[in-house]
Amino acid sequence: MxxxxxxxxxxxxxxxxxxxxxxxxxxxxxxxxxxxxxxxxxxxxxxxxxxxxxxxxxxxxxxxxxxxxxxxxxxxxxxxxxxxxxxxxxxxxxxxxxxxxxxxxxxxxxxxxxxxxxxxxxxxxxxxxxxxxxxxxxxxxxxxxxxxxxxxxxxxxxxxxxxxxxxxxxxxxxxxxxxxxxxxxxxxxxxxxxxxxxxxxxxxxxxxxxxxxxxxxxxxxxxxxxxxxxxxxxxxxxxxxxxxxxxxxxxxxxxxxxxxxELLGYATNCDHTHLVRPDRAGQVRALNAVLADAGLAAEDIGYINAHGTATPEGDPIEVQSLRDVFGALAPRLPVSSTKSVHGHLLGAAGAIEAVVTALAVREQAIPPTAQLRGRIDPACEGVDHVLEGRRASGLRAALSNSFAFGGSNAVLAFGAPA
Missing domain, CATH: 3.40.47.10 (Thiolase/Chalcone synthase)
Structure with missing residues (x-):
């Protein structure tokens, strides 16, 4: 079909x-x-x-x-x-x-x-x-x-x-x-x-x-x-x-x-390793799967709305996963976590962040990780952390990440309306 x-x-x-x-x-x-x-x-x-x-x-x-x-x-x-x-x-x-x-x-x-x-x-x-x-x-x-x-x-x-x-x-x-x-x-x-x-x-x-x-x-x-x-x-x-x-x-x-x-793609999987500790390999599989499902290449992605909860262990693993998937493109990949301003809504987190990501591609604008202000953990370096909201003319596609307790990973891919 x-x-x-x-x-x-x-x-x-x-x-x-x-x-x-x-x-x-x-x-x-x-x-x-x-x-x-x-x-x-x-x-x-x-x-x-x-x-x-x-x-x-x-x-x-x-x-x-x-x-x-x-x-x-x-x-x-x-x-x-x-x-x-x-x-x-x-x-x-x-x-x-x-x-x-x-x-x-x-x-x-x-x-x-x-x-x-x-x-x-x-x-x-x-x-x-x-x-x-x-x-x-x-x-x-x-x-x-x-x-x-x-x-x-x-x-x-x-x-x-x-x-x-x-x-x-x-x-x-x-x-x-x-x-x-x-x-x-x-x-x-x-x-x-x-x-x-x-x-x-x-x-x-x-x-x-x-x-x-x-x-x-x-x-x-x-x-x-x-x-x-x-x-x-x-x-x-x-x-x-x-x-x-x-x-x-x-x-x-x-x-x-x-x-x-346009909602372009979706992928979900399970880390199958630990109830609360995130797993790099599982996140990498989910990210690669959503790109394949959406028919996108890594270079098509112009923004990542990260899961980024501000926990000591979770944030570095997510950034490492992005570096694994995007490789040489990662240093120029805009990444932000809007939980810095609207908090972690648990079961509603993915929905409110999906709305943010859809509006980002519609408005051609990328929101910041508001409280980061340059004090980046060295373990979280290697991507383009968005410190202030910015315009992003030509933003074609963006991902919204959710990496949950229980090992459940889910990623959505949004595209600008054509």
Missing amino acids: ARRRVAVTGLGVVSPYGGGLDDFFERVLAGESAVRWMAVDEKPRPIQTPFVLCQGFEPERELGKPLASMMERFSQLGVSAAFAAWRDAGFAKSAADDGSDRSAWGCFWGTALGGLSAHERGSRELWLNGRERVSPLSVVMGMNNAANAHISIQFGLGGVSSSHTAACASSTIAIGEAFRRVRAGEAPVMVTGGSDICQSMSVVRAWEAMRVLAKGDADTAWRACRPFAQDRDGLVLGEGGAALVLEDWDHAVARGARIHA
């Missing part, structure tokens, strides 16, 4: 900056940090850490009170992002409004934690507050497929609806698998992306126990996440949601849709 071209016709984000899509990209391009100091009076010990929150997000305003009340926050963020992407793609909410046959249209969604907070809240009610029962909505709010179920219901999508969980590669894999469905001609339209929240007591405490969270204080929280920097000391957690509408190219052209970018 001939491969179909896949257009990105809708993009939506719920980000810590508030505002719309263009405002989001402008701030990321400017290196404006959304990291703030989070202090929560939790017993037995307060939580104090750099964090990224979607301040100002009002789910009842975005979704309406009846719908929002049926959702945990990860679903509220995800469905709101999907609504924004759907509007951006120019589709009516109801098939009856535009006469479309959506029986084969579907939704693939990524989340790492899903509705964990709903279950945590129920446990607190039972064991700490002495309640005899929990909310009857706990199951449907806490299930990991809640977001994609709501999206499918809201838009009347009759095709496959699936939730993907693979730590911080979750939404990249969801996007990639949705891409495969459209490319194979199985679905003309797919809604895809991811959402997560990380500010529950147990989640923050768990990451704190692993000793991978960035340190900081209220005055310096904005610069806490410093991927590739010599003085980096860990990642910054965050919350958010991002969505893409993927569409058969001919279908998009026939209806006169605006095309942000």
